[in-house]
Amino acid sequence: MAEAIRAVEPVCRSCGSSELQTFLSLGSLPLADGLLDAEALSRPEPRHPLEVAVCGDCALVQLTTEVPPEVLFGGDYPYYSSYSDALLEHSRRNVEALVGARGLGPESLVVELASNDGYLLQHYRRQGIPVLGIDPAEGPAREAIRRGIPTLREFFGRALAGQLAAEGRLADVVHANNVLAHVPDLNGFVEGIATLLKPDGVAVVEVPYVLDLIDQVEFDTIYHEHHCYFSVTALVRLLRRNGLVLNDVEHLAIHGGSLRLFASRRGELGAKVRALLERESRLRADRLDYYSGFGERVARLRDELRALLARLRVGGARIAAYGAAAKGAVLTNYVGIGRETLEFVVDRNDHKHGMFMPGVHVPILPTRALRERRPDYVLLLAWNFREEILAQQADYLRAGGRFIVPVPRPEIVGGVESP
Numbered sequence: 001m002a003e004a005i006r007a008v009e010p011v012c013r014s015c016g017s018s019e020l021q022t023f024l025s026l027g028s029l030p031l032a033d034g035l036l037d038a039e040a041l042s043r044p045e046p047r048h049p050l051e052v053a054v055c056g057d058c059a060l061v062q063l064t065t066e067v068p069p070e071v072l073f074g075g076d077y078p079y080y081s082s083y084s085d086a087l088l089e090h091s092r093r094n095v096e097a098l099v100g101a102r103g104l105g106p107e108s109l110v111v112e113l114a115s116n117d118g119y120l121l122q123h124y125r126r127q128g129i130p131v132l133g134i135d136p137a138e139g140p141a142r143e144a145i146r147r148g149i150p151t152l153r154e155f156f157g158r159a160l161a162g163q164l165a166a167e168g169r170l171a172d173v174v175h176a177n178n179v180l181a182h183v184p185d186l187n188g189f190v191e192g193i194a195t196l197l198k199p200d201g202v203a204v205v206e207v208p209y210v211l212d213l214i215d216q217v218e219f220d221t222i223y224h225e226h227h228c229y230f231s232v233t234a235l236v237r238l239l240r241r242n243g244l245v246l247n248d249v250e251h252l253a254i255h256g257g258s259l260r261l262f263a264s265r266r267g268e269l270g271a272k273v274r275a276l277l278e279r280e281s282r283l284r285a286d287r288l289d290y291y292s293g294f295g296e297r298v299a300r301l302r303d304e305l306r307a308l309l310a311r312l313r314v315g316g317a318r319i320a321a322y323g324a325a326a327k328g329a330v331l332t333n334y335v336g337i338g339r340e341t342l343e344f345v346v347d348r349n350d351h352k353h354g355m356f357m358p359g360v361h362v363p364i365l366p367t368r369a370l371r372e373r374r375p376d377y378v379l380l381l382a383w384n385f386r387e388e389i390l391a392q393q394a395d396y397l398r399a400g401g402r403f404i405v406p407v408p409r410p411e412i413v414g415g416v417e418s419p
């Protein structure tokens with residue numbers, strides 16, 4: 001796998017400019033979703049450099065190296081969307097609103113790119129609205145098909161869009177949630193969306209918002225799967241280049257702060273879009289200065305978290321973690337938190353049980369391990385689902401357990417002690 005990494009041409013993925021200015025290096029890390037089985041623990045584990053740059057021309061924040069998609073999203077991709085109740089509810093509400101606003105019915109077609117296990121399309125299907133999922137990851141696609149969601153197991157791009165259009169399969173709505181960042185050929189993907197839409201169709205696209213990433217020190221959402229980190233400024237340029245207009249935008253709390261984009265082949269930049277463009281320009285988020293202090297803030301968070309965990313260990317505390325998330329792999333590897341600190345990590349996703357976190361090799365267990373083994377502290381690696389997980393673990397907290405929330409700065413929740 002090590003030789004699979006490609007050095008990216010030193011040009012921007014969106015506009016092709018060579019003005020890429022690097023502002024952060026997280027060192028060399030293993031693949032964030034590369035969970036290991038017991039046998040793999042004794043084999044050498046590939047690590048790849050993780051460096052982030054901003055394009056001086058179109059403002060797109062992006063990695064400077066690339067691991068090919070076949071390696072990242074191959075056979076055993078462990079991410080299944082349906083393990084968060086909050087995400088399911090978020091998707092259900094989005095579907096309700098779109099069905100009402102656009103009068104969707106049995107004659108319509110809704111396509112989702114990176115449809116995963118059918119977590120979103122199931123809500124359309126229940127209302128008799130025809131759907132098509134597209135997702136290359138075998139396990140999640142299989143689960144979607146089991147749920148009755150027709151799913152093509154393919155990477156989406158210009159070619160597939162052209163093929164579907166030629167078959168007359170044009171969409172009233174194209175969803176693409178948390179996938180734009182994963183796509184190496186950004187322009188091909190966005191052009192594909194434009195091709196796939198009916199003339200009055202709408203693309204509804206969710207992406208983590210890079211300004212929230214910077215503000216809230218969400219450095220652990222930077223990993224090889226995520227080639228890009230989006231501002232409205234960079235998005236407007238990307239969409240325009242490929243025949244789409246950003247008509248509206250919503251700023252959402254999900255995943256640590258996301259944008260929901262409404263783009264189409266018609267109309268003009270909406271008022272909310274223009275307001276966010278102005279804000280980004282005021283903050284100079286299209287310039288290196290906005291990003292240049294980030295590395296220091298990340299290093300400070302790392303040092304504080306290390307110090308806190310060391311103090312707890314010296315005091316004899318038993319510590320586990322919650323959420324075998326991709327971001328958890330980045331955080332534990334970058335901060336250097338291994339089995340000397342964490343007894344285990346729990347996760348609801350049973351595809352992850354019996355596996356080990358990449359790099360740090362902490363074993364992954366079902367969530368009941370918290371009840372059974374009662375660690376004193378739980379490091380919340382899936383901090384983006386803080387409310388959902390704390391509510392679900394009310395019994396653990398009532399019994400005196402505590403959570404350590406690492407981002408935006410290490411904080412202890414529960415108990416009586418403060419950090």
Ligand code: JHZ
Pocket residue numbers: 079083084085086178179225255322323324325326327328346347348349382384385388389392
């Ligand atoms: P979660 C994912 O990142 C994957 P990750 C992906 N790369 C992406 O782009 C971003 O999301 C946006 C578990 N869990 O979703 C489920 C519980 O156990 O933050 C997950 O394994 N109990 C496509 O991997 C993990 O935590 C719960 O109650 O960083 C959360 O991972 C909840 C809510 C979650 O994603």
